[in-house]
Amino acid sequence: MxxxxxxxxxxxxxxxxxxxxxxxxxxxxxxxxxxxxxxxxxxxxxxxxxxxxxxxxxxxxxxxxxxxxxxxxxxxxxxxxxxxxxxxxxxxxxxxxxxxxxxxxxxxxxxxxxxxxxxxxxxxxxxxxxxxxxxxxxxxxxxxxDQWPPQFTKIADRWQIKDDILSFMERKADIVQRLEIPSLQPLPEIPVEQAEPLGQVPPDPYAF
Known part of the structure; x- marks a missing residue:
């Protein structure tokens, strides 16, 4: 374009x-x-x-x-x-x-x-x-x-999907929020230090 x-x-x-x-x-x-x-x-x-x-x-x-x-x-x-x-x-x-x-x-x-x-x-x-x-x-x-209208929920700019889990967090947060994929059902929040070894800390889109 x-x-x-x-x-x-x-x-x-x-x-x-x-x-x-x-x-x-x-x-x-x-x-x-x-x-x-x-x-x-x-x-x-x-x-x-x-x-x-x-x-x-x-x-x-x-x-x-x-x-x-x-x-x-x-x-x-x-x-x-x-x-x-x-x-x-x-x-x-x-x-x-x-x-x-x-x-x-x-x-x-x-x-x-x-x-x-x-x-x-x-x-x-x-x-x-x-x-x-x-x-x-x-x-x-x-x-x-599988349904209409489609199901949706608000997440954050900082997100990723890995192993059927969508993890997301605010830019400077110390907690990672998670959703099960594709159901979008909430999973327990976990601290960043626990999410890091699981590979569930999403990259920061504003990082240089």
Missing amino acids: NLESDHIFSEGIPNPWKFGKSLRACNGVKPSQEQIAKAAALMNRETYLINQNGFECEIIAAAVHPDQKRIVYIESQAKQGKQFVDISIKIHFVDASGRGRDSAIDIESYNPFFGCDVGLLEWYDENVALLVYREKHWTFVYRIG
Whole structure:
């Protein structure tokens, strides 16, 4: 994606060439462009398009199930108004496996104009996809696929997944909070000194 384009949104954030660069950080990896292209092809659409109402629509992250029938994707829709940008960011679940589900819901967000940094979107097992993203103030994890609307909970920018455990902590905290994956059921909190030998201290996304 050419960030110097005239697009209002680009890769899930306001185009920095128009609105300035965000300084926030979150763990995880950038969305797979291969998965985005694959999802678009299976849905017979482009990854970026302008719809009949004049909204710029972009798939910013996607996860295609190995059965090639179930797709979870995140899409931004943006249109410049006279005084403000009309923007939404939605989670989509397309199910062509015979279950008849094709659903969408807005992401949990303080204000979608400030964007959505996806750090994880992948199928974790046969029935559940996991999504982790950072919005203006908070980071969230979602469980998608086996229930709708999807289950979600707030975590922290500092997070990681290892051995079916999502561990997270505030930047200078001495306690590590944990969730079982993919159920998102809470596990007992543990002190950093106990989490370190278990490899459950997540890296600091702001560390240099």
